[in-house]
Amino acid sequence: MAAEHAAVAHDPNIGCTGLDHRKMGMWAFLGSECMFFGSLIGTYLAYKGKSINGPGPHEILNIPLTSLSAFVLLMSSLLMVLALAAVQRDDMKWGKIWLFMTALFGAGFVGFQCYEFTHFVHLGLTLQTNLFGSTFFVLTGFHGAHVTGGVIWLLSLWVLALRGRLGAQDSLKVEICGLYWHFVDIVWIAIFTLIYLIP
């Protein structure tokens, strides 16, 4: 134990818990994000079925299309852990491929969401239309913004890898980005069930 402490004593990123501050910081941030999305989901459910005019969720939601986009985001989580595993073993060829594929799947999800939003606006559902419109667009819009941020983050790591500035010694950067990415995935697991699947 004393030897372990001596080994980490020189690393300013390792605290007295033996954990990296950056990783702990990301988990604390994700905890605060739980509260953020919890309030948005709570508000959506509180107003569910209380709109006095249409269109409502049963008239407008496209379950097959959203199921496909949910599957794409779910599989992007697999690609993310494959990217991390590749970077950890310093296999940067596959690390670059998996990082780019994760970003691509994330961008695909955002593309699905842009199409869905545009389609809903054409069908007459906007932020101002009814309670369903305002709660739906705010909740899914904030989630989409998070996914977009994650795609940008992934692409920046990919560019670093392309320039040879990302290796096994930087695997924590990929792991922290991965934590954020998996978090947006689990938020979508909750949103998909509560908004789209529950009748």
Next chain:
Amino acid sequence: MDSSHSAPSAAHAPGGGHATVQTYIRVAVVLGLLTAIEIAALYVPGIPSHALVALLLVFSVLKFGLVVAFFMHLRYDNKILTVLFVGPLIMAMAIILAIMALFGAYILLARG
């Protein structure tokens, strides 16, 4: 989980990737299957509404747990990180239930 996983160390801190690639793929297959069953359940006639909602919620919790435990490595990482995440998660669920109760919105129980 063996004791070497719970002991904080410099070698443990950056990685945390204890699961193998095969485990990741198995978890992804289970996630895909759970999602497929969820969607299929919507199109099966005759399932009572309460049972369908319960099934969807249970599957959703299972998927959530699998991603957090394996993809986010919380199963293998230091318990401090679990506390750091699960504490606010419980509070977030309490917020959801409190808001729903305040507005009289129930998705499992019939309204009185």
